[in-house]
Amino acid sequence: MTSSFIDFTGRVAVVTGAASGIGKATALGLARHGADVVGADINDAGLDDTLNAIRALGRKAAGVHCDVSKPADVNALFETVDREFGQVDILLNDPAVVARFKPEDLALEDWQRVLDVCLTGYFLCAQAAGKRMIKQGKGGAIVNVSSIAGSSALGRGNFAYSTAKGAINQFTRELAIEWARHKIRVNAVQPCQVMTPIVKKWFEDPATDLNSLLPRLLSGIPLNRLAEAEDIANPILFLASDAAAMITGAILPVDGGNLALNAGGSLIW
DSSP states (O other): OOOSSSOOTTOEEEEETTTSHHHHHHHHHHHHTTOEEEEEESOHHHHHHHHHHHHHTTOOEEEEEOOTTOHHHHHHHHHHHHHHTSOOOEEEEOOOOOOOOOGGGOOHHHHHHHHIIIIIHHHHHHHHHHHHHHHHTSOEEEEEEOOGGGTSOOOTTOHHHHHHHHHHHHHHHHHHHHHGGGTEEEEEEEEOSBOOHHHHHHHHOTTOOHHHHHHHHHHTOTTOSOBOHHHHHHHHHHHHSGGGTTOOSOEEEESTTTTTSOTTOOSOO
């Protein structure tokens, strides 16, 4: 079912990280509004669930096992796009990994893995999609999933992740300017903590003191709750749609007010 405000009828979207969390919620949202979807992930079972849900909505779907940090996997992803659909109109860059260590204890291979997935992988997918969008001559929309960590330090061992997300913010701005002449819009969203499988696993870790952690997280979110995947997917759908036709190079906080709150501020008078 489509709406007059957001309508992706006739468009093909590539969604990386489509097996769960923000990627899955976005893939389903795109399909509900008329898009056909090519999903990519390393979680094959989760990806199959997403693809089946898309097909149940009456849309076409294809899936590819893809580690976005590997050029060969990204090439295979877009070869599938070419073969199955012959076009790409929307790209969501979503995958993320974390390496939670103190900076002085962070191994080079862990640092590199985070950058490979959270930054280089976004580049590889954006470049592949962008080349096709340029050739098609119709423009397109790319949305990157950044984080509040890209604008304000989180601490708690997020050194590599935050560095990568800060780079994604500038990656988004630069690419928006470079490709504006091709009518390719490039934007990003900055979620606060989202109840994704990664966060749930963190919360379930016996080493995590939820009695301390959860109040600390919520103290920085004026709306006083963690985000759900759909809370992030809906702004992504807007940025990918014609409703956002004059928006490019934007870094949109979707964070319950986190980045608006001064570190020394308080909700208490």
